[in-house]
Amino acid sequence: MSTRPAQAPGAFDHRMAAPGTDDAFLAVALPFLAEGLAAPDEPPPVVIAAPAKLDLLRDALGADAQGVGLVPHTDWYTGSAANAVARAAGHLAAHAGPGGRIHLLMEPVWNGRAGRSPRESAEWIRYEALANLLFAPSATTALCVYDTRTAGSALVAAARRAHPGTGVYEDPVRLAAELDAVPLPPPPSDALRLTEPARDAVRAWAAGRGLADADAELFATAVTEAASLGPVAGALLWGEGTGCVCELTLARRVEDPLAGFVPPPTAGLEPGQGLWFARQVCAYVDVRDAEDGGTDVRLQYG
Structure with missing residues (x-):
């Protein structure tokens, strides 16, 4: 079933469908694509979905499939939820019509990274919630597909809270805060404590932990970029499996729930982009209020 909220003209139209069969998928996908093909001032609609679903659409559309982007x-979803923000923003900038007009049918890899753990699923629900704010100025129409055969009932129920018009929609900031209220595992007792996360020191420590030189450089740069939110009151470093973790304690509160999610003006990934850079290169970036009025920023690489 697809849900379509009432939207103001030009607003981000964020829909959700939760089909459980191939026929149910086609029942929501085909009208959505027809709507996009008929929309004025729009490029062809794009479907980002499982290859089997793309085959279904090719068969159902016949010759009309040539007018639809099939990815x-x-x-498309090759990394973290933060990477998905960058990919969507880049696609809109390069290919959308005036004001961001385009129809996108999107299905993350729910039987892959997006659904491999409760924590990973929470990252994607946060992304879905914050998308309502990040893309609010655009005239994009997005239909997010949650195939119940792969996504599962718990993920579908959580996703409904991130999509307008479902009847259980939550304010994005409130939903993100709820996800962030789940405590993180405490740092290990043997974590290395630094008063200042100097880039060379972090890089050398990460390389000593076994990270390749390029990865150690990226991790150190991510820590430095996150530290630019400072002032930094201290830092901890420890290993997590084959990866590295740094927790920064900032002596101020980071109030913006979109910190590090808003794409910078420059298209490429480069130092000087602060928490955006950190979110793009790290597997997880957690920003949590500290008890002393500051902020803890935990970065996990690998």
């Missing part, structure tokens, strides 16, 4: 979702 395997494993080619």
Whole structure:
């Protein structure tokens, strides 16, 4: 079933569908694509979905399939939820019509990274919630597909809270805060304590932990970029499996729930972009209020 909220003209139209069969998928996808094909001032609609669903659409659309962009979702969703923000923003900037007009049918890889753990699923629900704020100025129409055969009932129920018009929609900031209220595991007792997360020191420590030189450089740069939110009151470093973790304690409160999610003016990934850079290169970036009125920023690389 697809849900379509009432939207003001030009507003981000964020829909959700939760089909459980191939026929149910086609029942929501085909009208959505027809709507996009008929929309004025729009480029052809794009479907980012599982290859099997793309085959279904090719068969159902016939010759009309040439007018629809069909992208395997494993080619689009290649990293974290923060990477998905960057990919969507870049696509809109390069290919959307005036004001961001385009119809996008989007299915993350729910049987892959997006659904491999409760924490990973929470990252994607946060992304879905914050998308309502990040893309609010655009005239994009997005239909997010949650196939119940792969996404599962718990993920579908959580996603409904991130999509307008579902009857259980939550304010994005409130939903993100609820997800952030889940405590993180405490740092290990043997974590290395630094008063200042100097880039060279972090890089050398990460390389000593076994990270390749390029990865150690990226991790150190991410820590430095996150530290630019400072002032930094201290830092901890420890290993997590084959990866590295740094927790920064900032002596101020980071109030913006979109910190590090808003794409910078420059298209490429480069130092000087602060928490955006950190979110793009790290597997997880957690920003939590500290008890002393400051902020803890935990970065996990690898």
